[in-house]
Amino acid sequence: MTDSIVSRRRAIALAGVGVAGVAGAAAVGGALIKGAADDEPHPAEGAVAFTGEHQAGIVTPAQDRLHFVAFDVITKDRERLVGMLKDWTTAAARMTAGRDAGEVGAVGGIPEAPPDDTGEALGLPPSGLTITVGFGPTLFRDATGKDRFGIADRRPPALADLPHFPGDRLDDTISGGDLCVQACANDPQVAVHAIRNLARIGMGVVSVRWSQLGFGRTSSTSKTQATPRNLFGFKDGTANLKSEETELLRDHLWVQPGDGPEWMTGGSYLVSRKIRMIVETWDRSSLAEQEMIVGRRKGSGAPLGGRDEFDEPDLAAKDADGEPVLAKTSHVRLAHPTMNGGARLLRRGYNFVDGSDGLGRLNAGLFFIAYQRDPRKQFVPIQRNLSRMDEMNEYLKPVSQALFACPPGVTGPADYWGRALFA
Numbered sequence: 001m002t003d004s005i006v007s008r009r010r011a012i013a014l015a016g017v018g019v020a021g022v023a024g025a026a027a028v029g030g031a032l033i034k035g036a037a038d039d040e041p042h043p044a045e046g047a048v049a050f051t052g053e054h055q056a057g058i059v060t061p062a063q064d065r066l067h068f069v070a071f072d073v074i075t076k077d078r079e080r081l082v083g084m085l086k087d088w089t090t091a092a093a094r095m096t097a098g099r100d101a102g103e104v105g106a107v108g109g110i111p112e113a114p115p116d117d118t119g120e121a122l123g124l125p126p127s128g129l130t131i132t133v134g135f136g137p138t139l140f141r142d143a144t145g146k147d148r149f150g151i152a153d154r155r156p157p158a159l160a161d162l163p164h165f166p167g168d169r170l171d172d173t174i175s176g177g178d179l180c181v182q183a184c185a186n187d188p189q190v191a192v193h194a195i196r197n198l199a200r201i202g203m204g205v206v207s208v209r210w211s212q213l214g215f216g217r218t219s220s221t222s223k224t225q226a227t228p229r230n231l232f233g234f235k236d237g238t239a240n241l242k243s244e245e246t247e248l249l250r251d252h253l254w255v256q257p258g259d260g261p262e263w264m265t266g267g268s269y270l271v272s273r274k275i276r277m278i279v280e281t282w283d284r285s286s287l288a289e290q291e292m293i294v295g296r297r298k299g300s301g302a303p304l305g306g307r308d309e310f311d312e313p314d315l316a317a318k319d320a321d322g323e324p325v326l327a328k329t330s331h332v333r334l335a336h337p338t339m340n341g342g343a344r345l346l347r348r349g350y351n352f353v354d355g356s357d358g359l360g361r362l363n364a365g366l367f368f369i370a371y372q373r374d375p376r377k378q379f380v381p382i383q384r385n386l387s388r389m390d391e392m393n394e395y396l397k398p399v400s401q402a403l404f405a406c407p408p409g410v411t412g413p414a415d416y417w418g419r420a421l422f423a
Contacts (some may be wrong), residue, residue: 046098046125046126046127046128046186047096047097047098047125047126047128047129048060048096048126048128048129048130050092050093050096050097050410051093051409051410051411051412051415052409052410052411053266053408053409053411054254054266054267054268054408054409055132055133055267055406055407055408055409055410056096056130056131056132056409057130057131057132057182057183057184057348058132058221058253058268058346058348058371058406059221059222059243059249059253059346060128060130060184060221060243061128061220061221061222061224061225061243062184062217062219062220062221062222062225062348063127063128063129063130063184063185063186063191063217064185064186064215064216064217065184065185065186065187065188065190065191065213065214065215065350066182066183066184066191066212066213066214066215066350066367067183067188067191067192067194067195067211067212067213067214068180068181068182068183068211068212068214068272068367068369069180069181069183069195069199069208069209069210069211069212070136070176070177070178070179070180070208070209070210070211070402071177071178071179071180071181071199071202071206071207071208071209072177072178072206072207072209073139073148073178073179073205073206074204074205074206074207075204075205075206076148078148078149078150078422080204080205081149081205081422082418082422083205084201084202084205084206085133085416085417085418085422086416087201088133088198088201088202088416088417089410089415089416089417090416091197091198091201092131092194092198093410095121095126095129095131095193095194095197096126096129096130096131096194097126098124098125098126098129100116100117100121100122101116101117101118101197101198101200101201102115102116102117103116104116104117105117106118106119106122107119107122117197118193118196118197118200120189120192120193120196121189121190121193124187124189124190124193125187126185126190127185127186127187127190128184128185128186129183129184129185129190129191129194130182130183130184130185131181131182131183131194131198132181132182132183132184132270132406133179133180133181133182133406133407133417133418134179134180134182134270134404134405134406134407135159135178135179135404135405135406135407135418135421136159136176136177136178136179136180136402136403136404136405137155137159137160137161137176137403138176138177138178139151139178139179140152140154140155140159141155142178149422151421151422154261154263154421156259156260156261156264156405157260157376158255158259158260158264158269158373158374158375158376158405159269159403159405160375160376161403162271162375162379162380162401162403163380163384165383165384165387165398166387166388167387167393167396167397167398168387168398168401169397169398169399170398170399170400170401171399171400173209173210174210174212174274174399174400175210175400175401175402176209176401176402177209177210177402177404178206178209179206179404180270180272180402180404181194181195181198182270182369183195184348188213188215192213195211210400212274212352212367213352214349214350214351214352214367215350215351215352215353216228216229216350216351217348217349217350218230218236218237218347218349218350218351218366219236219237219240219347219348219349220237220240220242221240221241221242221243221346221348222242222243222244223242223243223244227301227309230277230351230366231277231279231351231364231365231366232277232279232282232290232294232395233290233298234290234294234296234298234301235296235301235309236349237347237349238296238301238309238310239336240345240346240347241253241344241345241346241347248344249346251373252343252344252345252346252372252373252378253268253346253371253372253373254266254267254268254373255267255268255269255373255374256373259373259374262420263407263420263421263423264405264407264408265408266407266408266409267405267406267407267408268346268371268372268373268406269371269372269373269374269375269403269404269405269406270369270370270371270403270404270405270406271368271369271370271372271375271379271401271402271403272367272368272369272400272401272402272403272404273367273368273398273400273401273402274352274365274366274367274368274398274399274400274401275365275366275367275368275396275397275398275399276363276364276365276396276397276398276399277364277365277366277395277396277397278361278395278396278397279361279362279364279365279395280361280362281394281395282395291304292304292327292330292391293327293329293330293331293391293392293395294330294331294332294392295313295326295327295330295331295332295333296309296332303326303332304325304326304330304332305317305325305326313326313332313333313336314326315333315336315338315339327391328389329389329390329391330390330391331386331390331391331392334385334386334389334390335382335385335386339385340381340382340385341377341381343377343378343381343382344372344378345370345371345372345378345379345382346370346371346372347368347369347370348369348370348371349366349367349368349369349370350366350367350369351364351365351366351367352364352365352366352367365396365397371406375403407420407421
């Protein structure tokens with residue numbers, strides 16, 4: 001047990017140095033964590049600091065690739081679950097710094113023993129890898145109402161079960177989950193490597209409930225990033241919250257003291273929805289109709305009636321016939337904060353293409369991810385508004401939904417994901 005604690009502290013201490021200091025710290029303390037193939041530390045270009053006030057992977061500039069997984073906890077042993085969370089934290093600290101998941105590594109152990117890293121990221125840099133963890137409602141009470149781990153009274157009120165929205169066709173097998181892990185990176189193999197190793201470490205404690213690969217971010221989380229396009233061909237996330245907007249993040253993203261249980265202060269709530277986009281029908285719609293439905297120009301991204309992408313939509317503007325320039329059923333109008341009591345979200349979604357459906361149509365769409373301070377006051381009213389009136393719904397089919405409480409960041413060597421929850 002002592003060796004495990006020392007290893008965890010060493011791994012997190014190295015990761016906490018951050019981008020500029022990882023290589024230097026590893027060079028000075030090379031004996032702390034050895035590379036898999038030799039004694040030299042892995043190059044750390046593109047590393048994102050693991051420790052901090054908030055978990056990385058939320059306001060971190062959105063990377064290009066995603067591997068998201070939801071787990072069911074299959075043990076009834078609280079100590080085994082806590083031990084796994086400690087081991088996950090140690091492995092995540094190493095992998096985000098560009099190292100193997102374990103100290104022995106993929107090729108550094110004896111031939112007769114399984115490696116403690118799967119090896120597919122050997123030779124690859126960190127690629128901006130972030131690993132973000134959240135706890136689902138069923139971790140506190142399972143589907144039968146049982147409090148398996150003695151934490152039911154610590155469930156935040158904001159972690160209330162999400163309602164069923166009009167138009168939802170949710171598949172329970174790809175919805176929900178006790179735990180989630182979001183791995184984002186600029187190399188898909190690095191993201192997959194992270195998830196694969198956490199699943200390996202958690203064997204016997206958790207099992208994969210569902211997972212999703214994503215590519216081509218569908219929003220920007222920093223003003224340094226250009227606005228990307230979704231699979232409908234439109235710029236997406238123009239009005240998204242940005243990491244530089246600290247006051248807005250305080251008001252709309254981070255859980256504040258007094259919002260709920262103290263263990264969630266500094267954290268955020270993650271809502272995921274897998275939304276299939278009926279691209280074949282959309283592709284047969286006229287450009288004018290597409291722009292009317294979205295409420296933006298397809299080329300520039302400017303709101304209808306505006307000239308620049310970042311022009312504020314004019315919800316009161318009328319055309320020559322006295323009709324609203326932005327249709328009452330347009331996505332831009334219905335999603336605007338003034339139509340939703342001022343509510344805003346930080347979106348981190350990704351495109352997906354999961355082959356075809358057997359009828360010659362692409363199984364493609366948006367894997368929606370949004371972070372917020374309180375889903376009851378943000379996601380739920382916004383989605384109710386959209387699901388009832390948004391004309392875009394004709395081309396959308398939501399098939400999964402999940403909610404997770406993402407605690408604050410790991411602050412140092414003695415900390416681990418969920419420490420305050422399970423204390």
